Amino acid sequence: MAAIGDVARLAGVSKATASRALSGRGHVAEATRRRVEVAAAEIGYIASPAAASLVTGRTMNVGVVIPFVNRWFFGEVLEGIERALLEAGYDLTLYNVGSAGEDRDRVFDFFLARKRVDAVIAVGVDLTERETASLDRREKPFVSLGGSGAGGARLSIDDRAAGALATEHLLHLGHTRIAHLAGEGAASTPESVPGCRREGFLEAMAAAGHASDADAHIVEAEMTMPGGYTGALQLLGHPGRRPSAVFAASDEMAFGAIRAAERLGLAVPGDLSVIGVDGHEYAEMFGLTTIEQYPGAQGRLAVDVVLHLLGEDAVADPLPDSGAPLPTRLVVRSSTTAAPR
Amino acid sequence: MAAIGDVARLAGVSKATASRALSGRGHVAEATRRRVEVAAAEIGYIASPAAASLVTGRTMNVGVVIPFVNRWFFGEVLEGIERALLEAGYDLTLYNVGSAGEDRDRVFDFFLARKRVDAVIAVGVDLTERETASLDRREKPFVSLGGSGAGGARLSIDDRAAGALATEHLLHLGHTRIAHLAGEGAASTPESVPGCRREGFLEAMAAAGHASDADAHIVEAEMTMPGGYTGALQLLGHPGRRPSAVFAASDEMAFGAIRAAERLGLAVPGDLSVIGVDGHEYAEMFGLTTIEQYPGAQGRLAVDVVLHLLGEDAVADPLPDSGAPLPTRLVVRSSTTAAPR
DNA sequence: CTGAAAGCGCTTACAG
């Protein structure tokens, strides 16, 4: 395995000069630099990251903690992060951990605690105090995207506002019997993403004078298509007080709700209006009205913040206000319409 | 940052002994071992992977090359790999590269060529000669899961057989006008996954004496739900010779086909039978008949093979014949029925 | 069972 000594010998310079020529740090005569590069290319030299990081203290590696890989939002975020990191010359080490448990503890206590990653990005994870403390102790920069927990940079859309806006869209169309397909844990963890969306729903309903109705019309389910399907079946099963509109906490749930409605012989949007949150790539095909967000861009932004925290000057654009919520947009399609009169 | 010297000093032993005690390699008196462990815990010592790998030559890190993260099959494989690697104490470095291009070259020529990963797992990527040669030159063990290309261990289901079986299921139900929603590149790359499934379809059709029909009934599309939707719309649009059954190259395509049929007023399975491949977690909800495969288990198996190649003796079970295809199973649900007469 | 020493492959002050 070619080492820098081999390159130096071939180019007739010292290891120090070879190192400087290849890394671009420090001054090297143009001719020398070229000679070293030729030598390196000739023997296929590539620096050992381990050796380099041992002395620089930088691993050029970022850890990403993410509970799902196979749900649209998370997959998009991950792809966005991966691409941005690769462009910046960083590796991405993936930790696919979900809810609390042994695996999760092991990731935070061992894997992330080592000097293997320069920083960590947590996506959609509600960090415990112990976890943020652990990260802080190691002085590891970290940014949290769409999750809760103290410390670190925090990036997210305004989930409460998104929930309120979705609900207001339905109210504006004249609906009054509006149900909410909430994500799991929405009621018990008001700080979480599903919790905030539910809060937004309740607020909008209360503001419109439908407070008492609202509570009875919430069903929690997994934020997936089958989750939405099952939840919607439950919601639409009571013939008497069947809602005329559903606000689903995610587009995947909304797709399931649409399917459930069809299965029950209810036309969408004739008998039931459905709105989601996400801007899923399938939304167009389903004609789904939704509050779009941009997970790919969010992932890239998280990387920008991390690089900034790591002092990489390559980060061109000034970062957005860390306080400001990430952009969203209401996109109206054919799944919502005026309430039946 | 606590180093092993600190632990050694605190425990009153040499660095060598501290290292042996912590790693479990070499003999250390039980009492000494315990003392070292207490000392390490006290100052929160965790070994630097960079320093360790510099001397051992092992990074305890495996690179995973995967074109998508957000398609069910790939996401499941990735989760399976991640879990198995974590259990074995390895990290997973993710390279989300798709079709040929600059990014892809950069991953193979730079990222994977460094001594940062001990091995690589490629999922669903058709490796070029140059890429396999590059991996070989670095003497990096690699296993390829569901992709084509020479060299390395190769794991996959028998896609040709799966395609044939799916088609035979429909033939067996009396269908003769059977269409195939193929994945992109199926016709141009017969070695690829969509290519093999298409071959299986053609073979089964030919064996049943419907050869001439078959070719006209193939449409290629992205292996996603919108891809299947669009493709099926095209397939079902010709009223005269409308097929009575569709074999979709993936479950996601099949879901799209089901939706397209419904949109056109065709009942599934009354007017159209649909079968897919994958065993997607939504298949049950859609009542989809499919050829199941087990991507999570496939991912774990790929890790077993890699660990075996790396000489980890911890790999308990003997590996399956490297020649034998991975398991699949025909699961009949409500999306297929006898051909209308 | 334990320790002193060498060395893995780099980079970085420090001189010149």
Add this chain to the structure above:
DNA sequence: CTGAAAGCGCTTACAG
């Protein structure tokens, strides 16, 4: 602009 030397934090023969 370039080189000699030290050192990052480990592990591993080699002695004892």
